[in-house]
Amino acid sequence: MILELFVDANRCIGCRACEEACSECPGHGGQSMIHLDFLARPTSVQSAPTVCMHCAEPACVAVCPADAIRIDPDGVVLTAMAERCIGCANCALACPFGVPKVLGGRELMVKCDLCYDRTAVGQKPMCATVCPSGALFYGTRAEVEDLRLARPLNRFHFGDAVVVTRNHIMAPAASDGVAVGAPAPRTPAEQHLEEALW
């Protein structure tokens, strides 16, 4: 039974519970490994959490000159080993999802390792445990397919390049991949506001 993380940005309410909970994880020292962005606040309240997607062929691993980033047998891309990381930021530049950050002052790469401490003992990652809207869901693919109308996808098209990831994002049932960078269509509700009388 493979447990995976599913991200449904459509449900995200921008509350930052994920960030705050992540910062409470033992070992994170008050720092969140997940970030939350409002994508186009002047025109929309759409927000989205960004977690490490745990790529099948991680660019961060490929470009690390210190061989500091390991992949565990379950396909989880781990945070750079502190004793090896040289803080060069290659990983941060290479990641197609903009996930790894190089901590100023410490010069170490940090990123989500899928709550290794918790998942190793059968708990869900902190972010997916607290997320009040279900934008972050941790479980099996069968569970999420059973519970939801949206479908899980893990193929991302960056122009011609395809990136396959361990984590999934949830997309409308008809989609088969995500074209990164395509403009988001206006929701019916946004249209309804446009029609308001005033």
Added chain:
Amino acid sequence: MATLPAPLEQLIDTYGPHLNFEPPGGFAARGAPDRRVETHCCFCGQQCGVKLLVKDERVVGVEPWEEFPFNRGKLCPKGVKRYLQNNHADRLLHPLVRTGRGFAEISWDEALDLVAERVQRLQRRSGPDSVAVLSGASLTNEKAYLMGKFARLALGTRHIDYNGRLCMVAAGAANLKAFGIDRAANPWADIAATDLVLVLGSNVSECSPITTDYIWRARDRGARLIVVDPRLTPIARTADLYLPVRPGRDALLMNAILHAVIRLGGVDDAFVARHTAGFDEVRRAIEHCTPEAVAQEVGIRAARIVDAARLWVQAPRTMLLHARGIEHHSTGVDNVLSCINLVLATGKIGRPGCGYATITGQGNGQGGREHGQRCNQLPGARDIENPVHRADVAARWGVPESSLPRTGKTAPEIFEAVHSGEIRGLVSICFNPLISLPDAAFTRAALERLDFFVTIDVFLSETARHADLVLPGSLQEEDEGTVTSAEGRVIRIRKAVDPPGDARPDWRIICDLARRLGAGDRFDFSGPAAIFDELRRLSAGGVADYSGITWEKIERQMGVFWPCPALDHPGTPRLFEGGRFAHPDGRARFHAVSYRPPAEDVDEEYPIILTTGRIVSQFLSGTQTRRIGPLVAHQPEPRVELHPRLARRLGVADGQRVRVTSRRGHLELCAHVVATIRPDTVFIPYHWPGDRSANRLTLRAYDPLAKIPSFKVAAVRIEPLPPGGDGAPAPPGDPVEGGAPSPPGDPVEGGAPSPPGGVGGSS
């Protein structure tokens, strides 16, 4: 005299708000906890289950409590970071008495004696009703009960009211009129099981975030979602149908939806005939409310109103949810009744996945409005003017019925009476009216006229700064008790740690005060368990019947829904099953609602509608959350949210400072230009004090029955300030918070959060 006892900056320097970012000793020093205490969040009415981590007798963190069925581990950011209110440098640790130069520590004996002496002197001179009690809906059921008993028996005043007056009273009054009982009709599980959710005036994503999950679970099964709100909130963004109503026109909109429902043949005639009364009056009253006739006034195209009616009629099961957005109005009760009319006319209540609820806002917004801390109420949600109810309670309290005071003033009326000099003394707990009441300048002027003001609090709130005496009470996690969540589920609040320093559990302070006032024999409680037992027995036969609820049963069942009239009764998650309502004849009541415009409408001088509300990272008046660093960092300052079209007309750019002026006062703050609000409306969150207080702009207009203030509609004008902002000369006006301007660079009052590590010292 209750002007500030020292310059504002000195008070802030000593008592905060300062920001706490870390557990004691920092994250690295936290280590494994000694124990995990299963309890609930201290903030909103969702009352999410959470585990508090305790190490060395201090609360050092939280963990999700996944077994608690309501939230299943889910939390909002406030729930995650609430533990940072513990071990806080601002915490009040000793009784404080006002001196010529600020506050000085005194002993408990001196403090309690002082209260008794000053209160009794006032009451001897000006009568028992010259002293009023203000209480709060964050208090446990035990404390809420105790406050009502304290006011009536120990003080003998008829004036006790609570800050739920600013939250739940419009919904409560309407529910009582329509159903004969004031409680959410359905458990939240029914939201997940419905076919259509209609949300009115509730920014659920920010104000009751866990409800978002229930709505999505319904949608995962194919349910539709309609949201009525002047702002395109995060949950509204995804709605199937969004009705951007003009603030203050909710009842007119609901009348038009009902009109369209009738036209579509959606009335459940059998249900109406068998289980209700008064529908013909409603039908007549809304005859002229066609969608076409009201469209311009409500600000929504007629076709969309009909769409809403069609979705409602087509859905076999519906859940109608509303909150302060339709309740904070001079027409609050009517707005709620207009929603209930739709539910009753279509018979959509009292079934699994089908019904109605108001989303209670405050932590114990439900239980806090049931057990006698309201001006017109006795425990068990009894009516203080009902002779049978009076006799019942008097007998159980062992006092003559004639000695029980009658209906007192509501919280806003108490301040009017303080201002006029009719009420001279105030005993307050858990209420920060300087921030939460409308027209803050008036509230401040009232506070300054008090002869004696004593308050029980955990931090020196903006209001407490005006007190003669401050008694250090307990945080939620420092005492045992129960609260009743938005669902009507009575749950257990467990003690994690003792109050720090000389601070004491609130119940003990109240009982000690009662003893000093000569009523000790009626307040001889060994603790909250004994208080609950008295409350439980006394509620028997009342509307809010808790008599079958015990702490042990709550723990075993993960909560008990009232009414629960016997020890072997499982509780009542869903009301009105089989169409049986709580009025004596079992029928629900329709109420014809004639549209009244808001108490203050826009005009040429003040052409823009101001609406106020909350943000996800702050809670109510911010006494707790403005001291929690990571939450303050989300949004350190209020901003005025306005549509790009309005901004263009005013010549305002995003981020530019603007002056917002109403007939009460003005604010200067930054513009947040976003296309997610009606272009005729602006929004300001109200959590902040002084020159950032949205309630400097709001008006003292109230619903005639419930006396809830009209926080959701005021008329304002907006002017851009020159870039840079600081150079603009402010027009003369009274700084509401207290005199001196904030010192530059002050970490909280000035804006930018201070760096981590600034606070965290132990008590």
